[in-house]
Amino acid sequence: MSRPFQVDLTGVIELLSRHIYSSPRVYLRELIQNGVDAIRAAHKAQLDAEAGTTPALAERLDTPRLTVTPATPGKPFTFSDNGVGLTADEAAELLATVGRSSKRDPELGFKRDDYLGQFGIGLLSCFMVAPDIVITSRSRRTLEDGSRPAAIEWVGRIDGTFTVTELPADQSDALPYGTTVRLTANHGEDSLLGEDIVAELARTFAEFLPIPLEVRGESVVVLGRDAPFLTPLREDRSEVLEYGAELIGQEPLAAIPLNVPGTGTSGVAYVLPYAPPPGAAATARVYLSRMLLSEKIPDLLPAWASFAHAVVSTDYLTPTASREQLIANEGLQDTQEGIGRAITAWVKDQAENDPHAISELVAVHHLSLRQMASHYDELGAVLIPMLPVETSAGYLSIEEYLAITPHIRYAQTLDEYRQVASIVSPDRPVVNAGYTFVEELLLRMPALREGVTAERIAINDELRNLGPVPFDDSQRVGFLEKRATTALDNKYLQVIVRSFEPDNLPGLYVADPDVIAWIERDKARETAAGPWADILAQTQDVFDNLGRGSKAQLCLNWSNRAVRSLAAVDDSVVFTRSLRLLYAQSKLSGHHPLTAADRTMLTEALDDLITLSIGVSDFNFPEN
Numbered sequence: 001m002s003r004p005f006q007v008d009l010t011g012v013i014e015l016l017s018r019h020i021y022s023s024p025r026v027y028l029r030e031l032i033q034n035g036v037d038a039i040r041a042a043h044k045a046q047l048d049a050e051a052g053t054t055p056a057l058a059e060r061l062d063t064p065r066l067t068v069t070p071a072t073p074g075k076p077f078t079f080s081d082n083g084v085g086l087t088a089d090e091a092a093e094l095l096a097t098v099g100r101s102s103k104r105d106p107e108l109g110f111k112r113d114d115y116l117g118q119f120g121i122g123l124l125s126c127f128m129v130a131p132d133i134v135i136t137s138r139s140r141r142t143l144e145d146g147s148r149p150a151a152i153e154w155v156g157r158i159d160g161t162f163t164v165t166e167l168p169a170d171q172s173d174a175l176p177y178g179t180t181v182r183l184t185a186n187h188g189e190d191s192l193l194g195e196d197i198v199a200e201l202a203r204t205f206a207e208f209l210p211i212p213l214e215v216r217g218e219s220v221v222v223l224g225r226d227a228p229f230l231t232p233l234r235e236d237r238s239e240v241l242e243y244g245a246e247l248i249g250q251e252p253l254a255a256i257p258l259n260v261p262g263t264g265t266s267g268v269a270y271v272l273p274y275a276p277p278p279g280a281a282a283t284a285r286v287y288l289s290r291m292l293l294s295e296k297i298p299d300l301l302p303a304w305a306s307f308a309h310a311v312v313s314t315d316y317l318t319p320t321a322s323r324e325q326l327i328a329n330e331g332l333q334d335t336q337e338g339i340g341r342a343i344t345a346w347v348k349d350q351a352e353n354d355p356h357a358i359s360e361l362v363a364v365h366h367l368s369l370r371q372m373a374s375h376y377d378e379l380g381a382v383l384i385p386m387l388p389v390e391t392s393a394g395y396l397s398i399e400e401y402l403a404i405t406p407h408i409r410y411a412q413t414l415d416e417y418r419q420v421a422s423i424v425s426p427d428r429p430v431v432n433a434g435y436t437f438v439e440e441l442l443l444r445m446p447a448l449r450e451g452v453t454a455e456r457i458a459i460n461d462e463l464r465n466l467g468p469v470p471f472d473d474s475q476r477v478g479f480l481e482k483r484a485t486t487a488l489d490n491k492y493l494q495v496i497v498r499s500f501e502p503d504n505l506p507g508l509y510v511a512d513p514d515v516i517a518w519i520e521r522d523k524a525r526e527t528a529a530g531p532w533a534d535i536l537a538q539t540q541d542v543f544d545n546l547g548r549g550s551k552a553q554l555c556l557n558w559s560n561r562a563v564r565s566l567a568a569v570d571d572s573v574v575f576t577r578s579l580r581l582l583y584a585q586s587k588l589s590g591h592h593p594l595t596a597a598d599r600t601m602l603t604e605a606l607d608d609l610i611t612l613s614i615g616v617s618d619f620n621f622p623e624n
């Protein structure tokens, strides 16, 4: 014999409060939502009755209304709607069956679009704030035999029991149509039902509800105003911008209208007046049929749109059971794409028609715009040239760079850029493409502009392009190169001498990434033992062709006074110590980290030179 599942209500409440809902505060949202649905059900019942498919209603609903009265000492919290109401049978079946909802299509089991609820668990959230739920209800329906159902009282208790009572005719007739929920908190736990919190929660959830919600505290406040973010196309946009300022704390740069009819989603994307912190997610405040779902939904805006904060109301996107997130389905993806297109079209329009607005946008949000431009081909031609990049000639827009030369040269990593930025000639500046999306955007330029080329520089080529030393000095320079290479005694390093600007830069330490990688691998191979050495030897074979045997270069600047003086030094101790200082300085100015050996060498060299310069003569320096 098959038997029904038993439900342990306390366990279910525990599950709801700890794992589904983020806070017990959601109880009011669930009550508001049930009230709105009950009013929608009354309208639907009216239409059915008018169409003759059901008996006429006992009373039609003309002025929908929701009312909440916060708890006061000795008086319970109450929430009322003047919606469809419940009969005794409906109350017994719907209110006390976990997972039973009248808002799903009975045949297909899908949520029906005209209702907010669907899961049949929302009412249970009231047990997070009160041990009993008392509901009185009077149904607007007329029964098949033409009689009017009696009003009922339903009491549900946290121990998992409930009672339904039909009220006597005189009490029944005295009740208004619709439903009232009464909650009394346990002693000392009533703050969630009191005026302060109830008023705040009601405003949060129901500020823009299409049905007025009356909050009857010490004074009476009626919520349910027009949502400014749903009327952004009006001529006077001050209200839209004012609402944006309220939301983000400062006047937004702009308000972009959003409309994705397929999922009944519309609203506004506010452009932030400040750059978002790096890595910040693009979030949206989302209303479901104008009732707040969440202040921070992460997946509605495309990832590149972190420069905007959207506020939308949606009719057809599906919330999760907690009603605090959206389900990641096709509808959400379509909406995200639709929003992406709306923002892109707006940016393109600004770029083409409003130079002042676009330059303000680029100044604040160029990092996000880079990512955006890399996503949308149609933005490339207008937006990419406006974006600023770091170059060896300072920060320039790509357009400004192209005014210097149509041949874009870029360093692929920050490391490479730092090594060469100080020595490239100003009429052939190098762009730092070490930041995300920069290389991608630069490489798109040749297709967008005739005559433009883009190439990655190689550090060694840049060195080769440095000026040779004057012919007359070539002998002295050749000697200096050999003597300095020997004095530094480092098998991974070769000293060369060139003449370059600026002349106050004594030297450059230069190493291609491949060379650095080779040096690191070779050092590891030498010091490794056992099986690790074998593994390294094998990887060495794999990488054999990458930088093998190449050396880093210390390129001394013949135009620099200290370097020329060095060439004239006879004393080998002074020569070696001074050279080591130049080596360390060159490494530091190229932003290379000093190794432990470099640091020891630097300290010793400084020490010795200071000792020498203050004239300690009876000290024997080691000859190296």
Ligand SMILES: Nc1ncnc2c1ncn2[C@@H]1O[C@H](COP(=O)(O)OP(=O)(O)OP(=O)(O)O)[C@@H](O)[C@H]1O
Pocket (backbone or CB within 6 Å): 030, 033, 034, 035, 038, 081, 083, 084, 085, 086, 094, 095, 100, 101, 102, 103, 116, 117, 118, 119, 120, 121, 122, 123, 124, 179
């Ligand atoms: N104020 C009300 N008026 C009329 N019927 C109601 C009211 N509140 C609840 N009900 C009935 O009780 C059922 C269960 O309500 P409950 O809030 O638990 O779930 P739901 O609203 O259907 O779905 P969800 O869990 O998504 O909120 C509803 O489907 C509805 O039929």
